[in-house]
Amino acid sequence: MNLGKLIEMANQIGRYHDALPDRAEALTGTAMHIRRFWEPRMRRELLAHIDATGGAGLDPIVLEAIAAKRTELQPQG
Amino acid sequence: MTTIPINTRQDIDYGTPLPASTETVTLRVDGVEVTVPKGSSVMRAAATAGVMVPKLCATDSLKSFGSCRLCLVEIDGRKGYPASCTTPAEAGMQVRTQSKKLGDLRRGVMELYISDHPLDCLTCSANGDCELQDMAGAVGLREVRYGYEGENHLDATKDASNPYFEFDPAKCIVCQRCVRACEEVQGTFALTVDGRGFASKISPGQMEAFMESECVSCGACVQACPTATLIEKTVVDAGTPDYDVVTTCAYCGVGCSFKAEMKGREVVRMTPYKDGMANHGHSCVKGRFAWGYATHKDRITTPMIRKKISDPWTPVSWDEAITYAASEFKRLQSQYGRGSVGAISSSRCTNEETYLMQKLVRAAFGNNNIDTCARVCHSPTGFGLKTTLGESAGTQNFDSVQHADVIVVIGANPTDGHPVFASAMKRRIREGAKLIVIDPRRTDIVRSPHVEASYHLQLRPGTNVAVLNALAHVIVTEGLSDDAFALARCEPASYAQWKDFVSRPENSPEALEAETWVPASVVRGAARLYATGGNAAIYYGLGVTEHSQGSTAVLGIANLAMATGNLGRPGVGVNPLRGQNNVQGSCDMGSFPHELPGYRHVLDDSVRALFEGRWKVSLEKEPGLRIPNMFDAALDGSFKGLYLEGEDIAQSDPDTTHVTAALEAMECIVVQDLFLNETAKFAHVFLPGSSFLEKNGTFTNAERRISRVRKVMEPLAGKEDWEVTVALATALGYPMHYNHPSEIMDEIASLTPTFTGVSYARIEELGSIQWPCNDRAPDGTPVMHEHEFVRGKGKFVPTQYVPTTEKVNRKYPLILTTGRILSQYNVGAQTRRTANVEWHDEDRLEIHPHDAEERGIHDGDQVTVSSRAGETSLRAHITDRVQPGIVYTTFHHPESGANVITTENSDWATNCPEYKVTAVQVTPALKGSEWQERFQSFTSEQLGLLERAVGVRSPKP
Numbered sequence A: 001m002n003l004g005k006l007i008e009m010a011n012q013i014g015r016y017h018d019a020l021p022d023r024a025e026a027l028t029g030t031a032m033h034i035r036r037f038w039e040p041r042m043r044r045e046l047l048a049h050i051d052a053t054g055g056a057g058l059d060p061i062v063l064e065a066i067a068a069k070r071t072e073l074q075p076q077g
Numbered sequence B: 001m002t003t004i005p006i007n008t009r010q011d012i013d014y015g016t017p018l019p020a021s022t023e024t025v026t027l028r029v030d031g032v033e034v035t036v037p038k039g040s041s042v043m044r045a046a047a048t049a050g051v052m053v054p055k056l057c058a059t060d061s062l063k064s065f066g067s068c069r070l071c072l073v074e075i076d077g078r079k080g081y082p083a084s085c086t087t088p089a090e091a092g093m094q095v096r097t098q099s100k101k102l103g104d105l106r107r108g109v110m111e112l113y114i115s116d117h118p119l120d121c122l123t124c125s126a127n128g129d130c131e132l133q134d135m136a137g138a139v140g141l142r143e144v145r146y147g148y149e150g151e152n153h154l155d156a157t158k159d160a161s162n163p164y165f166e167f168d169p170a171k172c173i174v175c176q177r178c179v180r181a182c183e184e185v186q187g188t189f190a191l192t193v194d195g196r197g198f199a200s201k202i203s204p205g206q207m208e209a210f211m212e213s214e215c216v217s218c219g220a221c222v223q224a225c226p227t228a229t230l231i232e233k234t235v236v237d238a239g240t241p242d243y244d245v246v247t248t249c250a251y252c253g254v255g256c257s258f259k260a261e262m263k264g265r266e267v268v269r270m271t272p273y274k275d276g277m278a279n280h281g282h283s284c285v286k287g288r289f290a291w292g293y294a295t296h297k298d299r300i301t302t303p304m305i306r307k308k309i310s311d312p313w314t315p316v317s318w319d320e321a322i323t324y325a326a327s328e329f330k331r332l333q334s335q336y337g338r339g340s341v342g343a344i345s346s347s348r349c350t351n352e353e354t355y356l357m358q359k360l361v362r363a364a365f366g367n368n369n370i371d372t373c374a375r376v377c378h379s380p381t382g383f384g385l386k387t388t389l390g391e392s393a394g395t396q397n398f399d400s401v402q403h404a405d406v407i408v409v410i411g412a413n414p415t416d417g418h419p420v421f422a423s424a425m426k427r428r429i430r431e432g433a434k435l436i437v438i439d440p441r442r443t444d445i446v447r448s449p450h451v452e453a454s455y456h457l458q459l460r461p462g463t464n465v466a467v468l469n470a471l472a473h474v475i476v477t478e479g480l481s482d483d484a485f486a487l488a489r490c491e492p493a494s495y496a497q498w499k500d501f502v503s504r505p506e507n508s509p510e511a512l513e514a515e516t517w518v519p520a521s522v523v524r525g526a527a528r529l530y531a532t533g534g535n536a537a538i539y540y541g542l543g544v545t546e547h548s549q550g551s552t553a554v555l556g557i558a559n560l561a562m563a564t565g566n567l568g569r570p571g572v573g574v575n576p577l578r579g580q581n582n583v584q585g586s587c588d589m590g591s592f593p594h595e596l597p598g599y600r601h602v603l604d605d606s607v608r609a610l611f612e613g614r615w616k617v618s619l620e621k622e623p624g625l626r627i628p629n630m631f632d633a634a635l636d637g638s639f640k641g642l643y644l645e646g647e648d649i650a651q652s653d654p655d656t657t658h659v660t661a662a663l664e665a666m667e668c669i670v671v672q673d674l675f676l677n678e679t680a681k682f683a684h685v686f687l688p689g690s691s692f693l694e695k696n697g698t699f700t701n702a703e704r705r706i707s708r709v710r711k712v713m714e715p716l717a718g719k720e721d722w723e724v725t726v727a728l729a730t731a732l733g734y735p736m737h738y739n740h741p742s743e744i745m746d747e748i749a750s751l752t753p754t755f756t757g758v759s760y761a762r763i764e765e766l767g768s769i770q771w772p773c774n775d776r777a778p779d780g781t782p783v784m785h786e787h788e789f790v791r792g793k794g795k796f797v798p799t800q801y802v803p804t805t806e807k808v809n810r811k812y813p814l815i816l817t818t819g820r821i822l823s824q825y826n827v828g829a830q831t832r833r834t835a836n837v838e839w840h841d842e843d844r845l846e847i848h849p850h851d852a853e854e855r856g857i858h859d860g861d862q863v864t865v866s867s868r869a870g871e872t873s874l875r876a877h878i879t880d881r882v883q884p885g886i887v888y889t890t891f892h893h894p895e896s897g898a899n900v901i902t903t904e905n906s907d908w909a910t911n912c913p914e915y916k917v918t919a920v921q922v923t924p925a926l927k928g929s930e931w932q933e934r935f936q937s938f939t940s941e942q943l944g945l946l947e948r949a950v951g952v953r954s955p956k957p
């Protein structure tokens, strides 16, 4: 996949949710949007990037959201 | 050999329209008692009683006019001989339609008409289909006492300028049905009557030729004309049709119903079907006239294969092609993994075809890599409306607009994109509804004859969400919201949060003016009108969805409608105008990689279990790749094979260079299409498709209306499209068994709660069905969310405006936005192969005079358009329809390369591309761009490879 694009897409999702008044909803929303719409190889690559670099280029809300739902986001197999 | 479902229903022309009244009156016509709605004419009452009064100037698609005096009747207690078309039926009336005196009067009228009419009935193209001829017979005209030497129209010259119909004024009886059709039905006001009385003449504009006039070639006048004066050229050539079959237009999301009028197995003309609930007997130039592509010589009718795209094509049997495709997909999956292949279906496919495509992917490929072209148009609609209202569909039927007091058009150009709906909308506006347009361009609907927008919010492309927030700000802070509705029908907490959000000072029209370019006073005026002007309905198009915040804008629209109580009854609602005929249907059928049919997520165990039980296969629970993800996966080497039906991604998707690189990186591309389209030039297997005239199925239009597509001729290549998918699935090791598409619909109905009441038999019975159709709504649902929202309580969602990252700068100072025009359809593969090219033979770049002058560009000059993604060249059209700083083009011709310049930016929620905002520079050009040179040489190479294989004449690029 194209990592740069995945980072931008994740940040766009984060930016949308960042505006929600309820922080918990914003975090879950960000993570679950990625869970529900991203094919496993996209999620795998984004998670590998976070593991390798600590998430360079990703907005704080994305990192926080992903950290909270890490197991659910990890594709099986 | 299949039987053709001939339409046996006789169309009755009642002479004047059916009034809306629920009150009735009872009268007697020739002794027969008849009850009709109040406001019906005597003529209509007579026709209802089975008595056809002779008539010429009346027809039931038009208001009565009373000019020909042929329809005279006698009414007890009334003096004289009133015209039945203009006399309202009253309770207790005793009407006589036949008497010696009436016969004499009518014969006298006919005699006058015939004395000015060429007596060449036997050789006239309308012989047998002419109301003048019929009426001469009906009144028993036997002699014409007046000579032909007096003044007449007989030497008038024919106007054959329109490619589809001709105008022979010598045959005109000046009944003005054409003029009234153009005004009342179409709303274009292109025809005029010149002169008075006997000397009067009909002409387009000021005695212009049709093609030089304002005429948009909808054909309403041709249909209304009782004589051969206005007549289809196909009828002139082939003669009058023998029978007809009712079917559905294969172009836009209005989904007009048509009678395909046939002679043998050839279509002679397409006539919009009076009982069609989406179009009520009207159509546009595309549906009525632009169907010749179906038999165009470029059609490829033999399956073909090749190893590499640099090889010539080898024509093969269906079996060989299908076996080869299946073996390639199997090879790829064993070599690169189960997820290495996928499919893309199209909104041009029927419901049954798209259903089978996703079934093939999920059951035979064993993954969820299925997507559809709605990805690049209305995917944000699905997301936004599902989140707020609970269902991924428009809320109203088209007729609802007749009850609207305020009509808001956002990012849509209905007169070009959805012409028949635009005519309905314009009719309502002429009756007094107010119009608000939110669009960067001054589209035709902003100002046209007898239609003028009260407010035009000419925003900067990319700022929809800011404008919607500003409108909401005014509504909430000025206390114009309908709190009673919102609190009763929606989640109160979400409503309170949303009110807080939109009330913030940064969302005021004043604060956002610099960003949106819309004067605050205009926003305030529009917001007040929307909130307080009565029934307010929003219609929106791709100008809303094709943005980085497309989904947010759809949420914003739903918020506005909920906050003002404009949902759940006729005249209001949130209405996406779908681009292609079956966008709604293809989405309903589970064509997205995360959803099974009926918008149910693949993660849902119970939903998967339902389909697993029926399909007898275990299903993947992870979402699949979306179209843009497929391209990226192809370029990283993990996605290798693609099956496409009816979709031309190499032309329609953004950033063409990226798309074609992805296509080149794949090992097996299977294209099922009518023509060797742009994508097929990168393909390894070509499976010939069938046109809408060659197959059975259903389309679902923008108002959720499921209508039948009926086969009127055998498929040129021997297979209907659904049969091809069945064969491929079977060859892949997943046998499918259907004898007819109706069985596919039965399966859909058994698995989809909103479709349980749908079957071909029911559609036959009702004409068409708007889903949801189930036990709760056995006849379908014209207006949704009447008592509660599908999700229960409506959900308000705060919609933070986030400017797009696609920004203008010194290098790219202009914003390019893209759109479409009336005569062409999408990638143009169909319409470019019809005479519609006479209206639009190339895509032009619209540029404001100021920007043009600054760059030394004159009208018609070749210009280079460059963006961060690429560069192409087009001819300039200088116009103040666009504002300074904005340029605009269409994407109907592949060689224009409009999508070479659009970028890969996309909607945050759905990856729907941001077609509507690209930062560009425009400069005078001396020649085509490098991309265009490469395109030309690749195209001629590919056409050469095709010609060497099958010896067909080279298709046009």
Ligand code: SF4
Pocket (backbone or CB within 6 Å): B171, B172, B173, B174, B175, B176, B177, B178, B179, B202, B224, B225, B226, B227, B229, B230
């Ligand atoms: S062109 Fe046809 S419809 Fe129009 S006035 Fe003449 S006869 Fe009537």
Ligand code: SF4
Pocket (backbone or CB within 6 Å): B178, B181, B182, B186, B188, B189, B190, B191, B204, B214, B215, B216, B217, B218, B219, B220, B221, B222
């Ligand atoms: S074709 Fe349509 S637009 Fe043209 S003159 Fe006839 S009714 Fe009017």
Ligand code: SF4
Pocket (backbone or CB within 6 Å): B249, B250, B251, B252, B253, B254, B255, B256, B279, B283, B284, B285, B286, B287, B288, B418, B419, B420, B421
């Ligand atoms: S293109 Fe659209 S408006 Fe035109 S005839 Fe077809 S469905 Fe109707």
Ligand code: FES
Pocket (backbone or CB within 6 Å): B054, B055, B056, B057, B058, B065, B066, B067, B068, B069, B070, B071, B072, B083, B084, B085, B086
């Ligand atoms: S039909 Fe009534 S006046 Fe012409």
